[in-house]
Ligand code: AMP
Protein backbone atom coordinates (compact mmCIF):
# COMPACT_ATOMS: atom_id res chain seq x y z
CA UNK A 1 0.00 0.00 0.00
CA UNK A 2 1.43 3.43 -0.86
CA UNK A 3 2.40 5.41 2.21
CA UNK A 4 0.17 8.41 1.39
CA UNK A 5 -2.86 6.25 2.08
CA UNK A 6 -1.92 5.93 5.75
CA UNK A 7 -0.88 9.58 6.30
CA UNK A 8 -2.92 12.79 6.24
CA UNK A 9 -0.82 15.55 4.72
CA UNK A 10 -1.90 19.11 5.37
CA UNK A 11 -0.62 22.02 3.33
CA UNK A 12 -0.95 25.70 4.14
CA UNK A 13 -2.66 27.15 1.10
CA UNK A 14 -1.79 30.82 0.56
CA UNK A 15 -5.02 31.18 -1.40
CA UNK A 16 -7.31 30.29 1.51
CA UNK A 17 -4.92 31.27 4.30
CA UNK A 18 -5.55 27.90 5.93
CA UNK A 19 -3.98 24.50 6.31
CA UNK A 20 -5.93 22.12 4.11
CA UNK A 21 -5.85 18.36 3.74
CA UNK A 22 -3.93 17.61 0.57
CA UNK A 23 -5.92 15.70 -2.05
CA UNK A 24 -4.30 15.55 -5.48
CA UNK A 25 -6.41 15.89 -8.62
CA UNK A 26 -5.35 12.43 -9.83
CA UNK A 27 -4.93 9.95 -7.00
CA UNK A 28 -1.33 9.03 -6.40
CA UNK A 29 0.03 11.74 -8.73
CA UNK A 30 1.17 15.24 -7.91
CA UNK A 31 1.89 18.07 -10.36
CA UNK A 32 4.05 20.80 -8.83
CA UNK A 33 5.38 23.96 -10.47
CA UNK A 34 7.96 26.20 -8.81
CA UNK A 35 9.19 29.49 -10.28
CA UNK A 36 12.86 29.11 -11.08
CA UNK A 37 15.67 31.64 -11.06
CA UNK A 38 16.21 34.52 -13.44
CA UNK A 39 19.65 33.60 -14.72
CA UNK A 40 21.35 36.99 -14.95
CA UNK A 41 23.69 36.53 -11.98
CA UNK A 42 24.78 33.95 -9.42
CA UNK A 43 22.03 32.63 -7.17
CA UNK A 44 22.45 33.85 -3.60
CA UNK A 45 21.80 31.95 -0.40
CA UNK A 46 18.26 33.40 -0.18
CA UNK A 47 17.33 31.90 -3.55
CA UNK A 48 18.84 28.62 -2.37
CA UNK A 49 16.60 28.68 0.71
CA UNK A 50 13.44 28.94 -1.39
CA UNK A 51 14.53 26.16 -3.72
CA UNK A 52 15.57 24.05 -0.72
CA UNK A 53 12.12 24.46 0.84
CA UNK A 54 10.61 23.00 -2.33
CA UNK A 55 13.34 20.36 -2.60
CA UNK A 56 12.28 19.01 0.80
CA UNK A 57 8.60 19.22 -0.17
CA UNK A 58 9.41 17.28 -3.37
CA UNK A 59 11.40 14.74 -1.36
CA UNK A 60 8.64 14.22 1.20
CA UNK A 61 5.93 13.86 -1.44
CA UNK A 62 8.06 11.20 -3.13
CA UNK A 63 8.73 9.58 0.22
CA UNK A 64 4.95 9.29 0.68
CA UNK A 65 4.96 7.30 -2.61
CA UNK A 66 3.32 9.98 -4.70
CA UNK A 67 4.43 10.04 -8.32
CA UNK A 68 5.51 13.67 -8.59
CA UNK A 69 6.03 15.68 -11.75
CA UNK A 70 8.06 18.63 -10.52
CA UNK A 71 8.51 21.45 -13.04
CA UNK A 72 10.90 24.29 -12.18
CA UNK A 73 11.64 26.75 -14.94
CA UNK A 74 14.59 28.86 -15.94
CA UNK A 75 13.66 32.50 -16.62
CA UNK A 76 15.90 33.53 -19.48
CA UNK A 77 13.93 36.47 -20.92
CA UNK A 78 11.23 38.97 -20.04
CA UNK A 79 12.07 39.71 -16.40
CA UNK A 80 12.48 43.48 -16.31
CA UNK A 81 14.70 45.27 -13.79
CA UNK A 82 12.66 46.10 -10.63
CA UNK A 83 9.98 43.56 -11.66
CA UNK A 84 8.02 46.18 -13.65
CA UNK A 85 6.87 46.41 -17.27
CA UNK A 86 8.93 49.35 -18.51
CA UNK A 87 12.70 49.25 -18.55
CA UNK A 88 15.52 46.94 -19.39
CA UNK A 89 15.43 43.14 -19.37
CA UNK A 90 17.68 41.84 -16.55
CA UNK A 91 19.52 39.46 -18.85
CA UNK A 92 19.84 41.93 -21.73
CA UNK A 93 21.24 44.51 -19.31
CA UNK A 94 23.90 42.11 -18.03
CA UNK A 95 24.75 41.14 -21.63
CA UNK A 96 25.19 44.82 -22.54
CA UNK A 97 27.36 45.55 -19.50
CA UNK A 98 29.61 42.54 -20.05
CA UNK A 99 29.52 42.63 -23.86
CA UNK A 100 28.18 39.11 -24.11
CA UNK A 101 25.42 37.46 -26.08
CA UNK A 102 22.31 37.22 -23.82
CA UNK A 103 22.49 33.44 -24.22
CA UNK A 104 26.06 33.50 -22.92
CA UNK A 105 24.78 35.18 -19.78
CA UNK A 106 21.98 32.61 -19.53
CA UNK A 107 24.38 29.70 -20.01
CA UNK A 108 26.90 30.97 -17.49
CA UNK A 109 24.39 31.42 -14.69
CA UNK A 110 22.37 28.31 -15.49
CA UNK A 111 25.56 26.28 -15.13
CA UNK A 112 26.32 28.09 -11.86
CA UNK A 113 22.78 27.38 -10.61
CA UNK A 114 23.11 23.68 -11.37
CA UNK A 115 26.56 23.47 -9.78
CA UNK A 116 25.22 25.03 -6.59
CA UNK A 117 22.19 22.77 -6.46
CA UNK A 118 24.43 19.72 -6.92
CA UNK A 119 26.79 20.89 -4.20
CA UNK A 120 23.84 21.33 -1.83
CA UNK A 121 22.40 17.90 -2.68
CA UNK A 122 19.18 19.02 -4.43
CA UNK A 123 17.19 16.52 -6.44
CA UNK A 124 16.78 17.65 -10.05
CA UNK A 125 13.22 18.58 -11.06
CA UNK A 126 11.40 16.32 -13.53
CA UNK A 127 11.30 19.05 -16.18
CA UNK A 128 13.28 22.30 -16.33
CA UNK A 129 11.78 24.36 -19.17
CA UNK A 130 13.13 27.71 -20.34
CA UNK A 131 11.02 30.74 -21.18
CA UNK A 132 12.74 31.26 -24.55
CA UNK A 133 11.93 27.65 -25.46
CA UNK A 134 8.20 28.35 -25.09
CA UNK A 135 7.59 31.54 -27.09
CA UNK A 136 5.07 29.83 -29.39
CA UNK A 137 2.98 28.61 -26.44
CA UNK A 138 3.05 32.09 -24.95
CA UNK A 139 1.87 33.68 -28.20
CA UNK A 140 -1.03 31.19 -28.31
CA UNK A 141 -2.11 32.13 -24.77
CA UNK A 142 -2.00 35.85 -25.63
CA UNK A 143 -4.21 35.21 -28.68
CA UNK A 144 -6.77 33.48 -26.44
CA UNK A 145 -6.74 36.31 -23.90
CA UNK A 146 -7.26 38.86 -26.69
CA UNK A 147 -10.10 36.73 -28.15
CA UNK A 148 -11.78 36.68 -24.73
CA UNK A 149 -11.71 40.49 -24.74
CA UNK A 150 -9.35 40.76 -21.78
CA UNK A 151 -6.13 41.55 -23.65
CA UNK A 152 -5.65 44.63 -25.82
CA UNK A 153 -2.99 45.68 -28.30
CA UNK A 154 -1.35 49.09 -28.03
CA UNK A 155 1.53 50.16 -30.26
CA UNK A 156 2.68 46.58 -30.87
CA UNK A 157 2.56 45.60 -27.21
CA UNK A 158 -0.23 43.57 -25.61
CA UNK A 159 -1.59 44.25 -22.13
CA UNK A 160 -3.91 42.43 -19.78
CA UNK A 161 -6.96 44.53 -18.94
CA UNK A 162 -7.17 44.10 -15.19
CA UNK A 163 -10.29 46.24 -14.77
CA UNK A 164 -12.18 44.29 -17.45
CA UNK A 165 -11.08 41.00 -15.91
CA UNK A 166 -12.22 42.16 -12.50
CA UNK A 167 -15.79 42.70 -13.77
CA UNK A 168 -16.28 38.93 -13.75
CA UNK A 169 -13.38 37.67 -11.60
CA UNK A 170 -11.41 38.84 -8.60
CA UNK A 171 -8.02 40.35 -9.40
CA UNK A 172 -6.24 40.26 -6.03
CA UNK A 173 -7.66 36.97 -4.79
CA UNK A 174 -4.25 35.57 -3.78
CA UNK A 175 -2.73 38.65 -2.21
CA UNK A 176 -5.94 39.78 -0.55
CA UNK A 177 -6.07 43.07 -2.46
CA UNK A 178 -8.89 44.68 -4.33
CA UNK A 179 -8.73 46.64 -7.52
CA UNK A 180 -10.35 49.81 -6.16
CA UNK A 181 -7.64 50.18 -3.51
CA UNK A 182 -4.94 49.32 -6.00
CA UNK A 183 -6.14 51.93 -8.46
CA UNK A 184 -6.54 54.52 -5.69
CA UNK A 185 -3.00 53.90 -4.51
CA UNK A 186 -1.18 54.04 -7.83
CA UNK A 187 -0.05 57.12 -9.61
CA UNK A 188 -1.95 58.10 -12.73
CA UNK A 189 -0.36 57.10 -15.98
CA UNK A 190 1.88 59.93 -17.05
CA UNK A 191 0.73 59.76 -20.66
CA UNK A 192 3.90 57.92 -21.67
CA UNK A 193 2.42 54.47 -21.23
CA UNK A 194 0.21 52.54 -23.61
CA UNK A 195 -1.72 50.99 -20.74
CA UNK A 196 -5.38 51.74 -20.11
CA UNK A 197 -4.84 51.41 -16.36
CA UNK A 198 -1.67 51.45 -14.28
CA UNK A 199 -2.50 47.99 -12.88
CA UNK A 200 -2.62 46.41 -16.36
CA UNK A 201 0.39 44.23 -17.05
CA UNK A 202 2.32 43.32 -20.17
CA UNK A 203 1.70 40.05 -21.97
CA UNK A 204 3.90 41.00 -24.91
CA UNK A 205 6.29 43.92 -25.27
CA UNK A 206 7.33 45.43 -28.57
CA UNK A 207 11.12 45.51 -28.67
CA UNK A 208 12.89 48.83 -29.18
CA UNK A 209 15.27 48.75 -32.17
CA UNK A 210 18.33 48.27 -29.90
CA UNK A 211 16.70 45.42 -27.93
CA UNK A 212 18.53 42.19 -28.78
CA UNK A 213 16.19 39.56 -27.35
CA UNK A 214 13.28 39.58 -29.81
CA UNK A 215 10.90 37.19 -31.56
CA UNK A 216 8.30 37.71 -34.29
CA UNK A 217 4.65 37.73 -33.22
CA UNK A 218 1.32 38.87 -34.74
CA UNK A 219 1.71 42.19 -32.89
CA UNK A 220 5.38 43.13 -33.20
CA UNK A 221 8.91 41.83 -32.99
CA UNK A 222 9.21 41.66 -29.25
CA UNK A 223 9.36 39.51 -26.16
CA UNK A 224 6.94 37.96 -23.68
CA UNK A 225 5.96 39.26 -20.26
CA UNK A 226 7.48 37.53 -17.24
CA UNK A 227 4.16 36.41 -15.71
CA UNK A 228 3.03 34.84 -18.95
CA UNK A 229 6.06 32.59 -19.15
CA UNK A 230 5.13 30.71 -16.00
CA UNK A 231 1.53 30.31 -17.15
CA UNK A 232 2.74 28.82 -20.44
CA UNK A 233 5.29 26.46 -18.91
CA UNK A 234 3.17 25.28 -15.98
CA UNK A 235 0.07 24.48 -18.04
CA UNK A 236 2.04 22.91 -20.88
CA UNK A 237 3.49 20.23 -18.63
CA UNK A 238 0.93 19.99 -15.83
CA UNK A 239 -2.36 20.86 -17.56
CA UNK A 240 -4.76 23.77 -17.06
CA UNK A 241 -5.54 22.59 -13.56
CA UNK A 242 -2.78 21.25 -11.36
CA UNK A 243 -2.00 20.58 -7.71
CA UNK A 244 0.78 22.78 -6.31
CA UNK A 245 2.35 26.07 -7.40
CA UNK A 246 5.20 27.48 -5.35
CA UNK A 247 7.72 30.24 -5.17
CA UNK A 248 9.18 32.78 -2.78
CA UNK A 249 6.81 34.98 -0.76
CA UNK A 250 7.87 38.01 -2.80
CA UNK A 251 6.36 36.44 -5.94
CA UNK A 252 2.82 36.37 -4.54
CA UNK A 253 2.08 39.79 -5.95
CA UNK A 254 2.12 40.66 -8.74
CA UNK A 255 3.70 37.56 -10.32
CA UNK A 256 1.39 34.82 -9.06
CA UNK A 257 -1.65 37.06 -8.97
CA UNK A 258 -1.12 37.74 -12.67
CA UNK A 259 -0.67 34.03 -13.38
CA UNK A 260 -4.05 33.31 -11.81
CA UNK A 261 -5.65 36.11 -13.83
CA UNK A 262 -4.14 34.87 -17.11
CA UNK A 263 -5.29 31.32 -16.51
CA UNK A 264 -8.77 32.33 -15.45
CA UNK A 265 -9.05 34.61 -18.47
CA UNK A 266 -8.15 31.69 -20.76
CA UNK A 267 -9.97 28.76 -19.20
CA UNK A 268 -12.57 30.30 -16.90
CA UNK A 269 -11.29 28.44 -13.86
CA UNK A 270 -8.57 28.70 -11.27
CA UNK A 271 -5.37 26.91 -12.32
CA UNK A 272 -3.93 25.71 -9.03
CA UNK A 273 -5.35 23.97 -5.97
CA UNK A 274 -2.57 24.73 -3.48
CA UNK A 275 -0.45 27.87 -3.62
CA UNK A 276 2.67 27.62 -1.48
CA UNK A 277 5.00 30.47 -0.58
CA UNK A 278 8.39 30.11 1.06
CA UNK A 279 9.62 32.87 3.31
CA UNK A 280 12.73 34.99 2.94
CA UNK A 281 16.25 34.54 4.16
CA UNK A 282 17.53 37.76 5.69
CA UNK A 283 21.03 38.89 6.46
CA UNK A 284 21.35 41.33 9.33
CA UNK A 285 17.59 41.67 9.35
CA UNK A 286 17.39 42.75 5.70
CA UNK A 287 16.18 40.65 2.76
CA UNK A 288 19.00 38.97 0.90
CA UNK A 289 18.88 40.26 -2.65
CA UNK A 290 21.05 40.29 -5.71
CA UNK A 291 20.14 43.86 -6.50
CA UNK A 292 21.18 45.40 -3.14
CA UNK A 293 24.41 43.47 -2.57
CA UNK A 294 23.15 42.32 0.87
CA UNK A 295 23.83 38.68 0.18
CA UNK A 296 26.08 35.67 0.63
CA UNK A 297 26.82 33.38 -2.27
CA UNK A 298 26.25 29.71 -1.54
CA UNK A 299 29.78 28.88 -2.69
CA UNK A 300 31.17 31.28 -0.06
CA UNK A 301 29.61 29.14 2.68
CA UNK A 302 31.74 26.27 1.43
CA UNK A 303 34.98 28.30 1.41
CA UNK A 304 34.28 30.70 4.30
CA UNK A 305 35.34 33.46 1.93
CA UNK A 306 32.96 36.25 3.02
CA UNK A 307 33.34 38.87 5.72
CA UNK A 308 30.07 37.66 7.31
CA UNK A 309 31.65 34.25 7.95
CA UNK A 310 34.33 33.25 10.45
CA UNK A 311 34.97 29.93 8.72
CA UNK A 312 33.77 27.48 6.07
CA UNK A 313 30.75 25.19 6.52
CA UNK A 314 29.72 22.06 4.67
CA UNK A 315 26.68 22.08 2.39
CA UNK A 316 24.89 19.72 4.79
CA UNK A 317 25.42 22.15 7.67
CA UNK A 318 23.88 24.90 5.54
CA UNK A 319 20.92 22.61 4.77
CA UNK A 320 20.54 21.73 8.43
CA UNK A 321 20.69 25.42 9.37
CA UNK A 322 17.92 26.32 6.93
CA UNK A 323 15.69 23.35 7.72
CA UNK A 324 15.74 24.17 11.42
CA UNK A 325 13.28 26.93 10.50
CA UNK A 326 9.83 26.31 9.05
CA UNK A 327 9.62 27.25 5.38
CA UNK A 328 6.97 29.90 6.09
CA UNK A 329 9.04 31.69 8.75
CA UNK A 330 11.60 34.36 8.05
CA UNK A 331 15.11 33.08 8.78
CA UNK A 332 17.97 35.41 9.62
CA UNK A 333 21.44 34.30 8.68
CA UNK A 334 24.34 34.92 11.03
CA UNK A 335 27.70 33.35 11.69
CA UNK A 336 26.66 32.45 15.26
CA UNK A 337 23.47 30.77 14.07
CA UNK A 338 25.23 28.58 11.51
CA UNK A 339 27.97 27.69 14.03
CA UNK A 340 25.22 26.52 16.40
CA UNK A 341 23.62 24.54 13.56
CA UNK A 342 26.96 22.88 12.85
CA UNK A 343 27.10 21.59 16.43
CA UNK A 344 23.58 20.15 16.12
CA UNK A 345 24.34 18.59 12.74
CA UNK A 346 27.51 16.94 14.09
CA UNK A 347 25.61 15.53 17.07
CA UNK A 348 23.03 14.07 14.70
CA UNK A 349 25.66 12.54 12.42
CA UNK A 350 27.63 11.07 15.32
CA UNK A 351 24.45 9.41 16.52
CA UNK A 352 23.74 8.07 13.00
CA UNK A 353 27.19 6.54 13.07
CA UNK A 354 26.72 5.06 16.55
CA UNK A 355 23.39 3.58 15.46
CA UNK A 356 25.26 1.23 13.11
CA UNK A 357 27.02 -0.35 16.09
CA UNK A 358 23.89 -1.06 18.16
CA UNK A 359 22.71 -4.64 18.36
CA UNK A 360 19.23 -6.01 18.91
CA UNK A 361 18.02 -7.61 22.13
CA UNK A 362 15.18 -9.95 23.01
CA UNK A 363 12.58 -7.30 23.72
CA UNK A 364 11.99 -3.56 23.33
CA UNK A 365 11.71 -0.94 26.02
CA UNK A 366 10.97 1.98 23.66
CA UNK A 367 7.82 2.74 21.62
CA UNK A 368 9.37 3.09 18.16
CA UNK A 369 6.08 2.93 16.26
CA UNK A 370 4.70 5.85 18.28
CA UNK A 371 7.90 7.88 17.79
CA UNK A 372 7.93 7.14 14.06
CA UNK A 373 4.39 8.50 13.68
CA UNK A 374 5.46 11.70 15.46
CA UNK A 375 8.09 12.17 12.73
CA UNK A 376 5.38 11.78 10.09
CA UNK A 377 3.00 14.04 12.01
CA UNK A 378 5.64 16.79 11.90
CA UNK A 379 6.01 16.59 8.13
CA UNK A 380 2.28 16.06 7.60
CA UNK A 381 1.71 19.35 9.39
CA UNK A 382 2.65 21.57 6.44
CA UNK A 383 6.19 20.15 6.15
CA UNK A 384 7.24 21.22 9.63
CA UNK A 385 10.97 20.46 9.44
CA UNK A 386 11.90 22.09 12.81
CA UNK A 387 9.48 19.76 14.62
CA UNK A 388 10.79 16.83 12.60
CA UNK A 389 14.36 17.74 13.61
CA UNK A 390 13.24 17.87 17.26
CA UNK A 391 11.85 14.33 16.84
CA UNK A 392 15.11 13.21 15.24
CA UNK A 393 16.94 14.53 18.31
CA UNK A 394 14.58 12.44 20.41
CA UNK A 395 15.93 9.63 18.24
CA UNK A 396 19.49 10.77 19.09
CA UNK A 397 18.56 10.52 22.78
CA UNK A 398 17.32 6.97 22.15
CA UNK A 399 20.59 6.09 20.41
CA UNK A 400 22.62 7.26 23.39
CA UNK A 401 20.45 5.23 25.76
CA UNK A 402 20.68 2.17 23.50
CA UNK A 403 24.46 2.54 23.35
CA UNK A 404 24.64 2.38 27.15
CA UNK A 405 22.02 -0.40 27.17
CA UNK A 406 19.78 1.75 29.38
CA UNK A 407 17.07 1.02 26.80
CA UNK A 408 16.82 -1.95 24.44
CA UNK A 409 15.18 -2.80 21.09
CA UNK A 410 14.34 -6.13 19.52
CA UNK A 411 15.34 -6.95 15.93
CA UNK A 412 12.16 -5.68 14.28
CA UNK A 413 12.10 -2.41 16.26
CA UNK A 414 15.80 -1.75 15.71
CA UNK A 415 15.29 -2.25 11.98
CA UNK A 416 12.29 0.07 11.97
CA UNK A 417 14.10 2.69 14.05
CA UNK A 418 17.20 2.63 11.81
CA UNK A 419 15.14 2.76 8.59
CA UNK A 420 13.08 5.68 9.91
CA UNK A 421 16.09 7.70 11.08
CA UNK A 422 17.84 7.12 7.74
CA UNK A 423 14.77 7.91 5.66
CA UNK A 424 14.16 11.25 7.37
CA UNK A 425 17.78 12.35 7.78
CA UNK A 426 19.08 11.36 4.34
CA UNK A 427 16.12 11.01 1.98
CA UNK A 428 13.69 13.64 3.27
CA UNK A 429 15.99 16.34 4.69
CA UNK A 430 18.68 15.53 2.12
CA UNK A 431 21.53 15.68 4.64
CA UNK A 432 24.73 13.83 3.86
CA UNK A 433 27.34 12.29 6.08
CA UNK A 434 30.50 14.34 6.13
CA UNK A 435 33.02 12.59 3.98
CA UNK A 436 35.65 12.23 6.65
CA UNK A 437 37.85 9.25 7.27
CA UNK A 438 40.62 8.42 9.71
CA UNK A 439 43.19 10.32 7.64
CA UNK A 440 41.09 13.49 7.63
CA UNK A 441 40.91 13.35 11.41
CA UNK A 442 44.69 12.98 11.58
CA UNK A 443 45.20 15.88 9.16
CA UNK A 444 42.90 18.05 11.27
CA UNK A 445 44.89 17.09 14.36
CA UNK A 446 48.18 18.07 12.69
CA UNK A 447 46.83 21.41 11.47
CA UNK A 448 45.47 22.17 14.94
CA UNK A 449 48.91 21.36 16.35
CA UNK A 450 50.49 23.82 13.91
CA UNK A 451 47.90 26.44 14.84
CA UNK A 452 48.97 25.99 18.47
CA UNK A 453 52.67 26.35 17.54
CA UNK A 454 51.90 29.47 15.52
CA UNK A 455 50.12 30.98 18.51
CA UNK A 456 53.10 30.19 20.72
CA UNK A 457 55.43 31.82 18.18
CA UNK A 458 53.25 34.93 18.13
CA UNK A 459 53.09 35.07 21.92
CA UNK A 460 56.90 35.00 21.87
CA UNK A 461 56.88 37.74 19.21
CA UNK A 462 58.58 35.33 16.79
CA UNK A 463 56.59 36.69 13.83
CA UNK A 464 58.96 35.21 11.27
CA UNK A 465 58.06 31.74 12.53
CA UNK A 466 54.30 32.41 12.80
CA UNK A 467 54.23 33.82 9.23
CA UNK A 468 56.24 30.86 7.97
CA UNK A 469 53.71 28.40 9.42
CA UNK A 470 50.79 30.32 7.88
CA UNK A 471 52.46 30.70 4.45
CA UNK A 472 53.57 27.08 4.21
CA UNK A 473 50.05 25.95 5.06
CA UNK A 474 48.67 28.25 2.34
CA UNK A 475 51.10 26.68 -0.12
CA UNK A 476 49.54 23.31 0.78
CA UNK A 477 46.02 24.69 0.19
CA UNK A 478 45.19 25.17 3.88
CA UNK A 479 43.99 28.65 4.86
CA UNK A 480 44.01 29.85 8.45
CA UNK A 481 41.37 32.31 9.57
CA UNK A 482 41.74 34.21 12.85
CA UNK A 483 38.42 34.91 14.55
CA UNK A 484 36.93 35.82 17.89
CA UNK A 485 36.86 32.20 19.01
CA UNK A 486 40.44 31.43 17.97
CA UNK A 487 41.93 30.26 14.68
CA UNK A 488 40.09 27.96 12.30
CA UNK A 489 41.10 26.56 8.91
CA UNK A 490 39.83 25.51 5.50
CA UNK A 491 41.33 22.76 3.41
CA UNK A 492 40.91 23.14 -0.36
P1 AMP B 1 14.71 35.41 -8.82
O1 AMP B 1 15.90 34.77 -9.48
O2 AMP B 1 14.98 36.78 -8.31
O3 AMP B 1 13.49 35.35 -9.71
O4 AMP B 1 14.39 34.54 -7.52
C1 AMP B 1 14.33 33.14 -7.50
C2 AMP B 1 13.56 32.67 -6.30
O5 AMP B 1 14.23 33.03 -5.09
C3 AMP B 1 12.15 33.25 -6.18
O6 AMP B 1 11.25 32.22 -5.78
C4 AMP B 1 12.27 34.30 -5.11
O7 AMP B 1 11.06 34.49 -4.43
C5 AMP B 1 13.30 33.66 -4.21
N1 AMP B 1 14.03 34.63 -3.37
C6 AMP B 1 14.57 35.82 -3.73
N2 AMP B 1 15.17 36.43 -2.68
C7 AMP B 1 15.01 35.60 -1.61
C8 AMP B 1 15.42 35.64 -0.23
N3 AMP B 1 16.11 36.65 0.29
N4 AMP B 1 15.07 34.59 0.57
C9 AMP B 1 14.38 33.53 0.08
N5 AMP B 1 13.98 33.43 -1.22
C10 AMP B 1 14.29 34.44 -2.06
Ligand code: ZN
Nearest residue numbers: 035036230255
Ligand atom coordinates in the same frame (compact mmCIF):
# COMPACT_ATOMS: atom_id res chain seq x y z
ZN1 ZN C 1 6.94 32.24 -12.10
